[in-house]
Every structure is written in structure tokens, then in C-alpha cells.
Amino acid sequence: MSFLPHLESVVNQVEGALACSVMGFDGIAVETHQKPDAGDLELATAWVEYANVLGQLKSAAEMLKTGTVSEVSVNTERVLTLMRMVSPEYFLVLALKANGNYGKGRYVLRITAPKVRAEL
């Protein structure tokens, strides 16, 4: 179980990335890689809220015909947040600056999720 190399790789590959975590749906981060300049954004607090919401969406989507939720994004004026399911218990979160490379972030999370799943 070594998540850190994957998280570092995500942050290094995506322009404007601030931090990347493996989180449980209880809102607790298993492992985080954060850039120094992300310190004042209270990302951890935001992510606890998002984990809660993501859990609700997951159960909502399971009852619908649109299928299981695989990806959720919550964007504010300052921070873009991408979340990608890893397993029924865990997900990846990536925070980007508002002008960061959103498309690249989606792509890198998609290819990283199976690698993190293999470490669980």
C-alpha cells in the first residue's frame, strides 16, 4: 500500500494542481500530496463536505438508470475540485487552481484510479 508516488505523479502532471488525496467516504484522507502554496485554502475542510455529498450522490445514482457515479466535480471561483471513484469505500480528489488544466486533470485521475485501486 503506497499511494504517495501516484498522488505526486498526479500533482506533477497537471498544470495548476494544488493537492491530491486518497479519501474515504467518511471524509478522512488516507494519504495526501499537497503543494506548499495550497496551504491557505482549507482544502481538508472542503473535502470533508464533498465526501459527504459524494456519498449521497453515489446512493442516489444507484437508484437511477444513469448508472453508478464515476466522477464528480465541484468548482468555485478559486478552486476546481475533481473526484474520481476508486472503490466503493475510497475516491481520489484533485484540487486545481481556477485556471488549471481541467481536462488534463480528468484524464490523469481516470488513468490513476486503477493504479490506486491495485494498492488497496
Next chain:
Amino acid sequence: MSFLPHLESVVNQVEGALACSVMGFDGIAVETHQKPDAGDLELATAWVEYANVLGQLKSAAEMLKTGTVSEVSVNTERVLTLMRMVSPEYFLVLALKANGNYGKGRYVLRITAPKVRAEL
């Protein structure tokens, strides 16, 4: 107050678009333009759930330093859903096929939101 031309314009501009609505945070659609082939996806039911979650995220983000939530996306295996705030009471929802043009969808919702706001 005429939302329909804006909603039709969004659906016509974005490859893979299924439907576009102006919705209130109570989960009630004010106006919808839907393509005929979107019929079996129970989009309306999904959107009521999403509206609820979006409302929670909005109040969560207001307490945080990351700023007000402007955009939320919930993607399942079959449908990509983009939501963009229009006003404190209303938002735009766009549903796309999983292989639809997501980046174009984000762009078109961003430029359409102020036009819809002007009609409120």
C-alpha cells in the same frame, strides 16, 4: 421570460447533448428542452436528487475559503451532467451522452448562464 431559445441553443451547440433545463434548487424544472432519444434515462428524477445535493454544496462552499460554487458536474457511466449557477435560486443543467463534448458543454453553459439570468 423566455428560456426555451437559450436551452435549444445549448442542446444544438453541444455534440452529444440530451437535454437542458432551467431548474430551481427545490428540484422543479422551470423549462426543459429534451431530445427525443433522451426519453428512457429518467433525467428528471436524477436532477431532483442533484438539485438537493447542489443546494448543500452551495451552503458548504459559502462557509469555506474556496468561494461560492459556480459549477458542479456529476458523471455516471452513461450520462455526464453539468450544472451551472444562474442565480441564488436557479441553475442550468445539461445532460450529455458519456461520449459527448464535455469541454464544449462547460463553455456553452458558462456563456448561457448570464443570458438566462437576464430573463429571470
